[in-house]
Amino acid sequence: MRHFLQYWRTYNPEKEYDTPLNFAASGQFERVQAGDILWSVALKEHRLTLLGRLVVGDVVGRKDAVKRLGKNIYGAALYALSKPGTERDIIEAAGRVLKQRSQAAQERLEGLKSP
Numbered sequence: 239m240r241h242f243l244q245y246w247r248t249y250n251p252e253k254e255y256d257t258p259l260n261f262a263a264s265g266q267f268e269r270v271q272a273g274d275i276l277w278s279v280a281l282k283e284h285r286l287t288l289l290g291r292l293v294v295g296d297v298v299g300r301k302d303a304v305k306r307l308g309k310n311i312y313g314a315a316l317y318a319l320s321k322p323g324t325e326r327d328i329i330e331a332a333g334r335v336l337k338q339r340s341q342a343a344q345e346r347l348e349g350l351k352s353p
Contacts, residue, residue, distance in 0.1 A: 241275045246289060248312065249280035251330065259290040260325045261307055263314035267297050270318050278328075288331040295321030 244262055262276050270276065276292040296319045298306070303317035311317070 239273050239275060241277065242270055244276050244278045246278050246280040249282070249289065251282055254328055255330060256327050258320075258325045259292050259328050260320045261303065261311070262292055262318045263303075263312040263316070264318075265315040267316040267318050270294055270297050270316075272296055272321070274318075276318055282330060289328045290326055290331075292318060293321045293324040294318045295324070 244264060246262075259278060262278060272294055274294045276294060278289040278292060279286055280289055281287070298317050298319060300313075300315065300317070303311055303319070306319060307317070
């Protein structure tokens with residue numbers, strides 16, 4: 239199992255947040271194969287944001303991707319399809335992590351204040 243980072247340039251949070259990350263499209267998936275992990279990231283509000291993890295079940299061309307996913311997919315030469323049963327919703331982890339860090343830092347600061 240190998241890990242790959244994929245930058246999702248066309249990510250649209252209003253449309254795609256909290257939807258299943260069940261495929262990724264790119265012309266650069268020649269080395270990706272079943273069992274590999276794709277970590278998808280995108281820019282959101284000028285911050286690099288982790289969208290999620292895709293466990294690759296298969297890498298196919300556009301014709302096969304349309305058969306499996308339908309016509310409403312991004313245009314690309316290759317599609318990494320998720321391994322069945324491993325699909326997860328897009329999470330936008332950076333915002334959650336940042337919020338947790340801010341809250342923890344605030345709690346530490348409040349603990350340092352004298353009564």
